[in-house]
Amino acid sequence: MKMQWSEDTFAIVVGLAILALAALAYIILPYGAVSAELALAGQAATFDAAAWQPSAAANGLTAALEQLLVGLPRWHLNPFAAFSGASLAAFVMLSAILAVLFGVGLRLLKEPLAPFLKGFALVSVVALLAYLLAAQNEFKSMGLGYALWAIILGLLISNTVGIPEAWRSALKQELFIKAGLVLLGAEVLFGKILAIGLPGIFVAWIVTPIVLVSTYWFGQKILRIESKTLNITISADMSVCGVSAAIATAAACKAKKEELTTAIGLSMVFTSVMMVALPAFINAVGMPEVLGGAWIGGTIDATGAVVAAGAFLGDTALNVAATIKMIQNILIGVLAFAVAVYWSARVDKTAGQTVTAVEIWLRFPKFVLGFIAVSAFFSLLYERLDSNLSIVLIENGLLEFSSDMRSWLFCLAFVSIGLATNFKALSAQFSGGKPFILYICGQSLNLCLTLLMAWLMFYQVFPEITNAL
């Protein structure tokens, strides 16, 4: 029987191919060398992470992979200062490899290759410009990242000069997002939810779903937002962890590109304000660092902004805030799966229709399975390896590479979204200001419930944990 390729299966293959290559370079080759060394040293030997050096074979491959990563340094007034020969070479090589990879996929999906390649070159150049703007000193300090710039630049081009119709075949936002989400699966390590014990689970895993479901209900029943996909994308984005949760949810419920753009825009604007306002308020009222950190970690959307806000209060607040946010990050796996199942079984059916398991399976976005499988595999691997080895090989090795690749794929997706969107369709999302009201009401509930739960858990139920921090 001949295999039928779909965008979902191809996204899984691309994600797995990148992860397999990264696993060979960062885990399999180095692990072989470590095992051989430990076997020679005898049974009593343990792995010394500080003294560890990767083998020559692993070194060669990792060096080759790291040359593909597009990283631009901060710049102030002269954007050309951010470019070096190495960064431009990385950009050209990465774009060429991805063009080949996605080009093969396009042939399998029986779509023409030449216009895709031309359009993909444009998307890649705009993605590089988005990275460049995100590296600007002031923009960076406000948390205005590549996601925002990619959408803005795409919108600017599509609503002014436009792009040739044939090139639109390169605007594969869903494919780029799905492949990126399969890579994100490797970063969703379930063992991390125990990092701070029960208080962390209560603040991040009990409050968050309550806020998510309440906000979605509020959007449907009180605000009567017409689009359920817009409602759930904003609710997830606000209650879980911002842009990454919005991407995962939007892909799982097949939200429109304008809806994802709206959710991301709201998240970025409110995150930039909350990142400064919340720690300033905590300082002003003299709230203890642990409580303030837990509050920040449970409410501010983006991880980077949580770290910045926590650092404003002190090291203890930073550590608590970042750890709570990390536990919340892990919720993305459950969220994507739950939304995909709910949409397949409940939302995408006609009134009075009974949905069978086969129909749910047919409607279910298959890339979510790739995302969950990758997450389960790396979670198990992380727990099975010696803890020092897990840090050296997975956290500081594979994940550094895969998260950079994932960021680039997301950036390509956001550029594609911008290039495929017109201002009229986007402004229609904001009619009546409902998305704003939804975000503000949901975030207000989030602020109240998180503060209450953090106070209960860290000061009433588990004060010994607070004392130990």
Added chain:
Amino acid sequence: MRSKHHVLAIGLFLLSLLLLQQGIVLLDRVVPAFGTQAGIIMERDIDPAALFYTQSPLALNAEKKIRKSLTAD
């Protein structure tokens, strides 16, 4: 005529980028909380736009420090 509009739109975009950048500089000077936050971000090399904990070395270290504090007791 169309190309004139395009040049104007791109010019306005570049101007708004410059205004935004200068606006942030002004905000950092006028509102102390913004200035302090910008200073901390620069000093500790924080990327506030990091989407996930794996993109922030400080977040990864935070978890290890928390685990260490809790297991030390």
